[in-house]
Amino acid sequence: MASNNNLAPYICIILSILICITPNNIFCHAAKTSGYTRSTNASADMPAEAFPAPPGFNAPEQVHITQGDCGGRGVIISWVTPYKNDYASIVRYWKACDPKHVFKARSRVYTYSYYNYTSGFIHHATIHKLEHDTKYIYELGHGDSIRQFSFTTPPKPGPNVPYTFGIMGDLGQTYASNSTLGHYMANKKGQAVLFVGDLSYADNWPLHDQRKWDTWGRFTENSAAYQAWIWTAGNHELDVAPEINEYVPFKAYKHRYHVPYKSSGSTSPLWYSIKRGPAHIIVLSSYSAFTKYTAQYNWLEAELKKVNRHETPWLIVMMHAPLYNSDNYHYMEGESMRVIFEPWFVQHKVDLVLAGHVHAYERSVSPRLNYTIVCSISCAKLLSYRQTERISNIQYNITNGQCTPIKDQNAPVYLTVGDGGNIEGLANNFIEPQPSYSAYREASFGHAVLEIKNQTHAFYTWHRNQDHEAVAADSTWFYNRFWFPKDESSL
């Protein structure tokens, strides 16, 4: 544990338990710049030996799954084999409760070259017409290389279907990354991962060492082979290197991580949507064209109009570069997208905007502390407590001067969860004073969990790696903007 830890949060938690009884489980540490910052020394990448290939001839590896259609009855199963043959392309699957009825699907196989690297055979098999809310077993490989995994399909989209998402970003493959993934997996609540971009960080290595994509695939298999990871492309997926004649953006990412973009009418895997349980999830690309007239702009404009809040009450948007960020690292890098899309997010009452990119954690909305009077003497002072509200900044017309974020109950909550633990280290240089759009921020590695309870309420927690998984370093309730557009600070 770092020696420069501030005891304030612990004192606060104790004081909260002692004196703060609130109806909504809201604790003192819900709104602040946390004093709980870690050493910013970057964690080292784990060595290649930490990720051995599975045993057996032509054993399938780097197994991962994602949703394979719009509504959750499809799954894309992806894996890599050293060689290509008929056996290698087959996935067998069956309902866990009915092992006698085995089905088969065949993958499409891809390879790519990057400078002096040639990939293995990358398989993607899309399976359709699965049953909702059902556990499936699937099996890859042949002979002594057979490997078996399982997943559970999401419930049919509907207004009161509880579902829990993990949220991770900027993961990399360091010892800190390992801690983050381990913490997430130790929490048994997460049913699927919303991944906000920056996967392997291969591009940080000489010649963009593509073997790092292979080790990352092995590293994340323990989770990604068993539950859907919903992918977003980050800047480290661009992977362009003109100095070695590699000009095609997203080459490795697009070959390795297929998504069901066509089912939502998208023309690019970099932006798409899915419905999963109670949530309509829209994935955007911070590093593709998105101005008016472009494909991404046209698609999003049409997509937002299609959202049926009666079917999927929760509307979640994911991108890599945050629209609101109060860290000096990557400050205002999302501004170009914000000035175009924020008005739409407010108009369509988006519930949550998830981003990564900044290697820290930040949340934009903080509920009211019902114990202000009691608390103000003690922990409020320790924590520089400030209640923050939903804000928007969409009135600007160049000359009217209306460019300050203002209270707006139609606005989303902004969450930055870019603290997966990659090789670049933490971003602990926050803007002071803490802006009005920032409720909680902390430069620690971790992950978040979003528990959608019903069509009105979701409970959200953020977990720093230094704590035991059961500890929520940050937690709050979010109220659905369409069905329960109450001010979180008023309830």
Place this chain on the structure above:
Amino acid sequence: MASNNNLAPYICIILSILICITPNNIFCHAAKTSGYTRSTNASADMPAEAFPAPPGFNAPEQVHITQGDCGGRGVIISWVTPYKNDYASIVRYWKACDPKHVFKARSRVYTYSYYNYTSGFIHHATIHKLEHDTKYIYELGHGDSIRQFSFTTPPKPGPNVPYTFGIMGDLGQTYASNSTLGHYMANKKGQAVLFVGDLSYADNWPLHDQRKWDTWGRFTENSAAYQAWIWTAGNHELDVAPEINEYVPFKAYKHRYHVPYKSSGSTSPLWYSIKRGPAHIIVLSSYSAFTKYTAQYNWLEAELKKVNRHETPWLIVMMHAPLYNSDNYHYMEGESMRVIFEPWFVQHKVDLVLAGHVHAYERSVSPRLNYTIVCSISCAKLLSYRQTERISNIQYNITNGQCTPIKDQNAPVYLTVGDGGNIEGLANNFIEPQPSYSAYREASFGHAVLEIKNQTHAFYTWHRNQDHEAVAADSTWFYNRFWFPKDESSL
């Protein structure tokens, strides 16, 4: 002539001549919202019969040239033939003063298909190592289809090399377009055209009728075969039509209009630079990715550092969507690019930012009128005269409220010349009151001319189609930001 003309400009011009003696040729009409607006009825496209193919078997058509290298000793000659054979690919060229020494170059040949259309054979021949400031004759075709054209190479880049550019945008192929091009060609000053995007408007026709690209090529040949047109891609070059399975952006544009992007280290023809005479010209793409980490961002960041103002004192940036526009049409569509690139434009003292897109004319800076006292009684009142200065709007940090354009002598002049005359008609719905960043605006079709005199001074005029070419509806001097960073309003 439209019947709703306002006589104010004429009265003003007369009054100016009578009473306004200024050292800088600045007339009253230099700073205003002009009353001289045209009917906004869109002009109709000229019929295909207006653009017959040239006579002879396999005659080369749609001939156009652009600069073929970084410094002006190269030219790309492009043409289309119905058939492909050895003759069709050859261009013969010689110095006008030395017709006995004939050289040959061979084209690279391309075709493309778009829905039910297949293009002719599109030829691009790049010729290098020409002599500067020299007239060349070139000849295409064979037998009875031989066609002869000429061009003059630009002078060697240098600090005191006079050079005159025409500026056009959003041209289309209507009767109004014909008037604009005719007016430009009637003005013999222009040595090359800076074209700010939106060429044929083929995408406005059913199935994006690609034959409109052919007729546009024939229409513009009279100018573009004889002087370099420097191309910028506009939104009408995107030409994407998912409903007919056409997903590749810029397909026709990229096939038909080659540019020398590799010579400036760019990896895409949509952004590149050239040096031409006294000017370093940077072309950007409003409809490609340009956020941090993307190829266009990385290229521009490096490119601006390379500009040598001792060699090319004038730094000009072109894009399609204007960063400053006070027309309700396309209002703030350039905002996404402005928030990223404007700080660089100010830092690097860009002289001019040229754009189109808005079907009107607008200029951001207005010099001081030295005759204010005399004039205020008469034309100043008629014209709602207001002096405007160079402005920037780059201080914003989300919370500081500093988002109003302020005086900044390092800022560029912004010119919108989107009034080429295309089928969509004029944009005559201006924001009132006229913002501080707008000096002159008028919804009339026309073109502009930039006469760079030396390393400190350039004389600029805008010409509306209804006037005789010799009449400058708007005119002013621009002072070079690097070598003569004076306030235009102080001299």
